[in-house]
Amino acid sequence: MLKQKCYKNEINSEKRGEKLVFVLPGDMISEKPEHFKKGTAYIKDGKTYAAVVGTLEDGRFTSLEGVYLPMQDDPLVGVIIDERHGNYTVDANISFPVLILAKNIGRMRFRLGDYVSIRVGRIEDDGTVIAGDVRLLKGGKVIDVPTSKVPRIIGKKASMLSLLKEKTGVEMFVGANGYIWIGDRGKVTKAIKAIKTIVAKAHLTGLTDEISKMLESG
């Protein structure tokens, strides 16, 4: 009985090993036209091909690398880098200009170098992003992580993010662009160390437990 069980497990592991494959740009990931996140895959002649490095498991494509492309309503963290008569320019890890229009923010004023949280309000034809829902993030610091790791830092139903906040007592705002604002309160160094670990091991399973242990141990 025991032998049979072992045998079964072996087959399962073999099958799983076959299922996970590495994908390079240009490799076919589906024979049907399927929609993935913009900039990670493309459709040609009714088939879907990868555009970035990723893994394919059970027909599910996960990108391992990527460049951030703004989408409507994405929350972003940015730094004010320029001030003009009618607008502020924000550095938000996007190659297109990101503007905060003075008419949208009422009496709010910023200084150069201020951290802000914004929401992608409107994307113009030429790529310019008009920010909506602007808020000032007082003090703190901004760290930069790869965009493809952001979902892992937030976790399923924000489990990882709430764990980080709870165990270290920091204020944190994660932008979809890969910028993370961390406030001055709490164990900031510890939080940054945890985020770096998440980025390095983003493809492992059981990461939440590992981070939880790490934060508890010291």
Added chain:
Amino acid sequence: MENKEIELIVNGKRLDGRGLHDLRPIKIKVGVLEDADGSASVEWGGNKVVAGVYGPRECIPRHMENPYKAIVKCQYMMSTFCSLEEHGRMGPNRRSVEISKVIRQALENVIMVELFPKSQIEVYAIVLQADGGTRISALTAAVAALMDAGIPLRDTVIGVSVGKAGDKLIADLGKMEDNFGQSDVPIAFTNRDKDIVLLQMDGLLTKDELSKIIDLAFRKGEDINQLQRKAIENKYGETVSKRLRIG
């Protein structure tokens, strides 16, 4: 030039002991630079090349920006100490400007530039040691660095130099074969569709020889594609194999 009498192929073997269609040992490593968005190093026989990719970012100078697509800037450079000959100051010269241009044109065919209007993507490749076929080594490093940076590509690019020496068609020319052989054809093509994105020719070949040599390059490309795949896998190797063990 007495050197022209040099016998490049003896008893079916080349100067370095390789067969006619053998490649030199190739090593590709991804993610070698800390501050670049993407980077790679390639050791191809005696060639050593490091490539770094930055962007997509704001296009500077502004008058070069294109409202419909990103522009690709490419710089190929040979270091002063890269070979036996005197190379002088490291900077753009007639040769490096040409090679930068052909690498840029090869990459523009595969990068999805239309996703990033008004932006620029910069590719820098520096040759630390040269031993024939540096433009292909630089292109291979640049493509690996682009994949590392996560810049969307339609396809990977595979490069290989083929040619003719001692009246025989050969693959992956070394420095001596490059300088004293009959013909030298660097060729780069996309992996899936086999679209040729770079083709230059030194010396003379007949029409028939050229088509044969292109077929040879396609065959050799398979090996290089496997190496590219391995290089990317090595970056994530540990994590992925761990995940497999869970099952």
